[in-house]
Amino acid sequence: MANNILAVLEQREGKLKKASFEAAAVASKLASELNCDAIAVVVGNEIINLNEVSKYGIKKTIHLKSSGLEQYSTSGYSDAVTAYAKTVGAEYLVFANTSLGRDLAPVVAIKYDAGILTDCTNIEVSDGDVVVTRPVYAGKAFIDIKFKSSKKILTTRPNVFKAEANNSAGAPEIEVIEIQSPNLNSRVIETKKSEGKIDVSEAEIIVSGGRGMKGPENFHLVEELAEVLGAAVGASRAVVDAGWRQHSEQVGQTGKTVSPTLYIACGISGAIQHLAGMSSSKYIVAINKDQDAPIFSVADYGIAGDVFEILPALTEEIKKYK
Amino acid sequence: MKIAVCVSHVPDTATKIKIANSGKDIDPSGVTFIINPYDEYAVEEALKQKEALGGEVTVFSVGGDANKESIRKALAMGADKGVLIKSENELDSIGIAKALAVEIKNEGCELVFCGKQSVDYDDSIVGQLLSALLGYNCVSTVVGLKIEGNKITAEREIEGGREVIETQIPVVITTQKGLNEPRYASLKGIMGAKKKTIEEKSSANVESSTEVIKMRKPAPKQPGRIVGNDVSAVPELVKLLREEAKVI
Ligand SMILES: Cc1cc2nc3c(=O)[nH]c(=O)nc-3n(C[C@H](O)[C@H](O)[C@H](O)COP(=O)(O)OP(=O)(O)OC[C@H]3O[C@@H](n4cnc5c(N)ncnc54)[C@H](O)[C@@H]3O)c2cc1C
Numbered sequence: 001m002a003n004n005i006l007a008v009l010e011q012r013e014g015k016l017k018k019a020s021f022e023a024a025a026v027a028s029k030l031a032s033e034l035n036c037d038a039i040a041v042v043v044g045n046e047i048i049n050l051n052e053v054s055k056y057g058i059k060k061t062i063h064l065k066s067s068g069l070e071q072y073s074t075s076g077y078s079d080a081v082t083a084y085a086k087t088v089g090a091e092y093l094v095f096a097n098t099s100l101g102r103d104l105a106p107v108v109a110i111k112y113d114a115g116i117l118t119d120c121t122n123i124e125v126s127d128g129d130v131v132v133t134r135p136v137y138a139g140k141a142f143i144d145i146k147f148k149s150s151k152k153i154l155t156t157r158p159n160v161f162k163a164e165a166n167n168s169a170g171a172p173e174i175e176v177i178e179i180q181s182p183n184l185n186s187r188v189i190e191t192k193k194s195e196g197k198i199d200v201s202e203a204e205i206i207v208s209g210g211r212g213m214k215g216p217e218n219f220h221l222v223e224e225l226a227e228v229l230g231a232a233v234g235a236s237r238a239v240v241d242a243g244w245r246q247h248s249e250q251v252g253q254t255g256k257t258v259s260p261t262l263y264i265a266c267g268i269s270g271a272i273q274h275l276a277g278m279s280s281s282k283y284i285v286a287i288n289k290d291q292d293a294p295i296f297s298v299a300d301y302g303i304a305g306d307v308f309e310i311l312p313a314l315t316e317e318i319k320k321y322k
Numbered sequence: 323m324k325i326a327v328c329v330s331h332v333p334d335t336a337t338k339i340k341i342a343n344s345g346k347d348i349d350p351s352g353v354t355f356i357i358n359p360y361d362e363y364a365v366e367e368a369l370k371q372k373e374a375l376g377g378e379v380t381v382f383s384v385g386g387d388a389n390k391e392s393i394r395k396a397l398a399m400g401a402d403k404g405v406l407i408k409s410e411n412e413l414d415s416i417g418i419a420k421a422l423a424v425e426i427k428n429e430g431c432e433l434v435f436c437g438k439q440s441v442d443y444d445d446s447i448v449g450q451l452l453s454a455l456l457g458y459n460c461v462s463t464v465v466g467l468k469i470e471g472n473k474i475t476a477e478r479e480i481e482g483g484r485e486v487i488e489t490q491i492p493v494v495i496t497t498q499k500g501l502n503e504p505r506y507a508s509l510k511g512i513m514g515a516k517k518k519t520i521e522e523k524s525s526a527n528v529e530s531s532t533e534v535i536k537m538r539k540p541a542p543k544q545p546g547r548i549v550g551n552d553v554s555a556v557p558e559l560v561k562l563l564r565e566e567a568k569v570i
C-alpha cells in the first residue's frame with residue numbers, strides 16, 4: 001500500500017482550472033489502484049469552486065490559504081505545497097502540465113526530494129509500480145518510464161486524461177490551512193490578458209491557419225469558423241514569423257503543444273515541427289489544396305481544396321446546426 | 323556579474339528518429355546534432371546582460387564530447403569560456419540539474435540562463451530544478467526581462483496572456499522564443515571560439531531518479547479520409563464530424 005497521493009490543483013482568479021480536474025481524476029484513479037487516499041491541495045486566497053473537486057473522486061480538499069498567495073508565486077506556492085506534502089508524507093504528487101504546473105512541480109520536486117516526470121500522456125500501475133508514458137523528440141517517439149525515487153511527482157498533459165464529473169459523489173470535505181507570512185521572494189505583480197480570446201492550449205476545438213491563407217487580411221475566414229465552433233484560433237510558425245499572427249497562437253515545437261478534441265488545419269502543410277504540437281489531437285481535419293501535403297497523413301478527414309472556397313461554406317454549414 | 327548559460331546538444335528537429343538496439347534510446351548514427359534552439363535565446367540574453375552589466379559568460383553543458391560542438395557555438399556567439407560536465411551514465415533532468423548546480427556554484431554565477439525546453443526529452447524542467455538546487459529564484463518561459471541592480475522584472479508566457487514577475491538576483495531564467503533575436507556568430511567569433519578554453523569536469527556520484535523502460539515509435543495512424551476536393555464535400559465533412567466523430 002502506497003502512502004497518500006496529492007493532486008495539486010491550480011486556481012486562477014479564484015477559480016479551479018479544467019486541467020486540474022483532470023489531474024484530480026488521475027490522482028483519484030491512482031489512489032484506488034494503489035489502495036491509498038487521494039487528497040486535493042490548492043494554494044490561493046478566495047476560491048469559489050472548491051466543492052467541485054469531490055465530483056472527480058476526491059473527498060478531501062486542503063485549501064492552503066493566504067491573501068499574499070492570491071496570485072502565483074514560485075517561492076510561496078512551492079513552500080506551501082512542500083510543507084503540506086511533508087506533513088502527510090505524500091508518496092505521489094500530481095500536477096497538470098500547465099504554465100503554472102511546469103513552473104511549480106520541479107521546484108517542489110527538489111524541495112521535497114522527489115523524482116519527476118512531466119507531460120505524461122498515460123499512467124498505469126503494473127505490479128505496484130507506476131509506469132508512465134510520455135512523448136519525446138517532439139512526439140516522434142514515446143518512452144515508458146518509471147521512478148527509482150521513493151517520492152514521485154507527475155504532471156499530466158492537459159486534455160489527454162478525461163475528467164468526467166460524477167454527480168453522485170458525496171459531500172466535499174474542505175479544510176482551510178492559513179499560511180502565515182508566505183515566502184514572496186518572487187511574485188506576480190501584473191497579469192496581461194489577451195482580451196476575449198480562448199488560448200489554444202486550453203481549447204476543445206482549434207482552427208489554425210497557415211501560409212495557405214495568403215495574408216493576414218484573410219484570417220477573418222479562420223476567425224469566423226472558430227467563432228461558430230466556439231474554438232480558439234491557432235497559427236503555423238510561418239505566419240507568426242511573417243507577422244500575420246501573434247506568437248501566443250503558434251502551435252508546434254516552438255509554439256504550444258495542444259491536444260484538443262478537434263483540430264482544423266487550414267492551408268498548413270504539416271511540417272514535422274507543426275505536427276509536434278498537435279498530433280495528439282483527438283480528431284484532425286485538413287483543408288489544403290495540395291493533396292500530397294504531409295498534413296493529410298495525420299488527418300482523420302480532409303478536403304483537398306481551396307481554403308477560400310471551403311472555409312466560408314464550412315462556416316455556413318455548421319451554423320445550420322448551432 | 324558572473325553569468326551562466328546552460329546548453330544541451332540535441333538532434334536537429336527535422337531529423338528522422340530511429341530507435342537504438344537497446345530499445346531505450348535513439349540511434350544517433352546519421353543524426354545531425356545542434357545546439358538546442360531555445361538555448362540560443364539563453365545565450366543571446368546572457369550576452370546582452372553582460373554587455374549591460376559587465377562580467378563574464380560561462381557556458382555549461384552536461385553530456386559527452388560531442389556537446390563541445392554546441393559549447394563552441396555559444397563561444398562563437400560571444401561567450402567567454404565553456405565547461406563540459408561529463409557523465410558516466412545517462413542522466414535524467416534531475417541528474418543533469420544536479421551536475422550543473424555543482425559546477426555553477428563552483429563558478430559563483432548568480433545570473434543563470436537556460437532554454438525553456440530541450441527538444442530531445444522535452445522535459446521543460448531543468449532550469450526550475452537547478453534554481454531550487456542552488457536556492458535561487460526562478461522565472462520560467464520568459465519573453466521579457468529587465469534587470470535593475472538586484473531587481474528582476476520578467477514577463478512569462480501563460481495560458482491566455484502573460485504575467486509579470488518581480489524577484490531578485492540570484493536567479494535562474496528560462497528563455498522562450500520572443501525574448502530576443504539570437505545573433506549570428508561572425509567569422510571572427512568562430513575563429514576566436516577555437517582559442518577559448520573548454521574545461522572538462524566529471525559529474526561524480528550523480529544519479530537519476532527515473533529509469534527508461536522502453537522507447538518506441540508511435541503507432542502509425544490509419545490514413546485519413548479525403549472527403550472531396552471542393553465545396554461539395556462540405557456537407558459530408560460536417561456530417562462526419564457530427565455523426566461519426568461526434569466532436570461538433
Ligand atoms: C527549429 C524549428 C522549429 C519550428 N517550430 C515550428 C512550430 O512551432 N510551428 C510550426 O508551425 N512550424 C515550425 N517550424 C517551421 C516548419 O518547419 C514550417 O516551415 C512551417 O510549419 C510551415 O508553415 P505553413 O504550413 O503555414 O506554410 P507552408 O509550409 O508554406 O504551407 C502552406 C500550405 O498551404 C497550402 N495552400 C496554399 N494555398 C492554399 C489554398 N488557397 N487553399 C488551401 N491550401 C493552400 C499549400 O499547399 C501548403 O501545403 C519550425 C522549424 C524549425 C526549423
Ligand SMILES: Nc1ncnc2c1ncn2[C@@H]1O[C@H](COP(=O)(O)O)[C@@H](O)[C@H]1O
Nearest residue numbers: 328330384436437439440445446447448
Ligand atoms: N545536458 C544538458 N546540459 C546543459 N544544459 C541542459 C542540458 N539539458 C537541459 N539543459 C538546460 O535546461 C533547459 C531545459 O531542458 P529540459 O528540462 O531538458 O527540457 C535547456 O534548454 C538547457 O538550457
